[in-house]
Amino acid sequence: DIQMTQSPSSLSASVGDRVTITCRASQSFSSYLNWYQQKPGKAPKLLIYSAFSLQSGVPSRFSGSGSGTDFTLTISSLQPEDFATYYCQQNYRTPYTFGQGTKLEIK
Amino acid sequence: QVQLVESGGGVVQPGGSLRLSCEASGFTFSSYAMHWVRQAPGKGLEWVSFIWYDGSDKYYADSVKGRFTISRDSSRNTLYLQMNSLRTEDTAVYYCAKDLGGNQVLGFAYWGQGTLVTVSS
Numbered sequence: 001d002i003q004m005t006q007s008p009s010s011l012s013a014s015v016g017d018r019v020t021i022t023c024r025a026s027q028s029f030s031s032y033l034n035w036y037q038q039k040p041g042k043a044p045k046l047l048i049y050s051a052f053s054l055q056s057g058v059p060s061r062f063s064g065s066g067s068g069t070d071f072t073l074t075i076s077s078l079q080p081e082d083f084a085t086y087y088c089q090q091n092y093r094t095p096y097t098f099g100q101g102t103k104l105e106i107k
Numbered sequence: 108q109v110q111l112v113e114s115g116g117g118v119v120q121p122g123g124s125l126r127l128s129c130e131a132s133g134f135t136f137s138s139y140a141m142h143w144v145r146q147a148p149g150k151g152l153e154w155v156s157f158i159w160y161d162g163s164d165k166y167y168a169d170s171v172k173g174r175f176t177i178s179r180d181s182s183r184n185t186l187y188l189q190m191n192s193l194r195t196e197d198t199a200v201y202y203c204a205k206d207l208g209g210n211q212v213l214g215f216a217y218w219g220q221g222t223l224v225t226v227s228s
Binding site for chain 1: 109125142144151152154157166168169202212214215216218219220223225
């Protein structure tokens with residue numbers, strides 16, 4: 001199985017900050033990498049697919065980059081509604097594994 | 108708009124069975140791969156299973172292989188997950204999700220609200 005490791009596991013930031021979350025895969029797979037946002041008690045929401053493609057309706061302050069084993073989700077200017085937990089997920093090979101999550105909290 | 112509505116969750120004893128359903132609307136159900144993803148209380152996300160748009164292929168996580176069966180009925184626009192030999196570690200909220208792609212897996216673009224399965228004696 002492909003292991004996905006996110007860092008950091010938690011992060012405190014302020015409104016307006018630029019934030020970066022990293023995801024590392026245990027094996028290389030080009031751009032088969034997605035990012036999700038989940039708020040408490042809600043279903044996850046797809047933000048980025050295929051490493052850098054913005055899902056329809058997602059604000060442009062979210063961006064993704066990377067290839068191979070190292071991927072990044074960047075939020076250019078944090079908004080109050082962005083405080084949530086973020087997950088990376090690979091869809092290169094089944095089982096389609098998720099990272100353990102990064103909880104983004106208000107400083 | 109796309110809607111996915113899960114049902115069938117509940118409390119079941121270890122070793123028991125449940126069948127989850129996910130009724131889809133707002134898109135051509137027979138054209139998209141569909142997935143089940145679960146989340147244990149306070150834990151992260153775990154992909155469980157997926158089925159191709161035409162039902163031709165099915166894949167499972169090792170943790171459920173041989174116990175769970177995914178299926179779909181395009182005449183009813185409904186996805187199913189038959190869960191047998193349930194274990195306490197299967198306790199989770201189960202989400203169905205529509206893939207972004209049609210004949211390729213791109214990402215879980217739309218999710219249902221989830222249904223809670225509790226396995227307990």
